[in-house]
Amino acid sequence: AQKVTQAQTEISVVEKEDVTLDCVYETRDTTYYLFWYKQPPSGELVFLIRRNSFDEQNEISGRYSWNFQKSTSSFNFTITASQVVDSAVYFCALHAGKSTFGDGTTLTVKP
Amino acid sequence: NAGVMQNPRHLVRRRGQEARLRCSPMKGHSHVYWYRQLPEEGLKFMVYLQKENIIDESGMPKERFSAEFPKEGPSILRIQQVVRGDSAAYFCASSPSPRVNTEAFFGQGTRLTVV
Numbered sequence: 727a728q729k730v731t732q733a734q735t736e737i738s739v740v741e742k743e744d745v746t747l748d749c750v751y752e753t754r755d756t757t758y759y760l761f762w763y764k765q766p767p768s769g770e771l772v773f774l775i776r777r778n779s780f781d782e783q784n785e786i787s788g789r790y791s792w793n794f795q796k797s798t799s800s801f802n803f804t805i806t807a808s809q810v811v812d813s814a815v816y817f818c819a820l821h822a823g824k825s826t827f828g829d830g831t832t833l834t835v836k837p
Numbered sequence: 838n839a840g841v842m843q844n845p846r847h848l849v850r851r852r853g854q855e856a857r858l859r860c861s862p863m864k865g866h867s868h869v870y871w872y873r874q875l876p877e878e879g880l881k882f883m884v885y886l887q888k889e890n891i892i893d894e895s896g897m898p899k900e901r902f903s904a905e906f907p908k909e910g911p912s913i914l915r916i917q918q919v920v921r922g923d924s925a926a927y928f929c930a931s932s933p934s935p936r937v938n939t940e941a942f943f944g945q946g947t948r949l950t951v952v
Contacts, residue, residue, distance in 0.1 A: 763943075769926060769946060769948065770945045770946060771928065771943045771945075771946070773943070817879055817880070819880075821941060823885075824870055824882050824885055824893065824941075825870065825872070825880070825882065825930065825941060826882065827872075827879040827880040827881070828879055829878060829879040830878075830879050
């Protein structure tokens with residue numbers, strides 16, 4: 727069985743603060759993908775990043791960075807210098823044949 | 838996630854009516870997945886279909902819900918005799934292969950409101 731846990735239900739920060747969203751996953755598959763999606767108030771799913779299980783390199787894209795640690799089954803997401811437009815629900819997902827999503831973390835960035 | 842087309846984007850149904858949600862996968866993709874997102878919750882897997890076959894329906898409610906993916910045309914998720922609790926966003930994803938290490942691409946979702 728697959729499971730994705732996003733322990734933080736809601737996070738509130740002030741603009742320009744850094745914020746890290748945690749994601750811990752469980753799977754017996756040795757080959758899988760991990761994703762982060764952003765869901766703004768408009769409701770669509772915005773793809774942010776994909777990582778396969780054999781690639782533990784951390785990645786930085788602008789203000790976004792991801793830390794994949796297979797040893798702890800974690801795939802954490804950090805937003806540096808947060809902005810009001812970052813306010814959204816963020817989902818971590820595991821794909822191994824089908825996708826399993828965490829329950830999401832609602833990030834509110836206040837001006 | 839460009840390429841997976843879902844329609845309608847918004848659907849309003851009265852209790853007891855039928856809802857039909859359509860998903861056209863990306864070109865070349867023959868595998869479709871449906872997910873439901875209840876208000877304030879994450880996405881939950883419902884069903885996985887290949888052309889003309891249901892592969893995994895472990896997440897489908899036992900009654901009133903059905904899905905198909907015919908040889909020609911889009912995949913259809915059908916909800917009969919809708920109730921208020923069916924109000925949710927329904928997302929479709931497609932992939933080119935059933936292999937575990939293949940990415941799935943998501944559509945924009947259909948928001949069903951039952952009044």
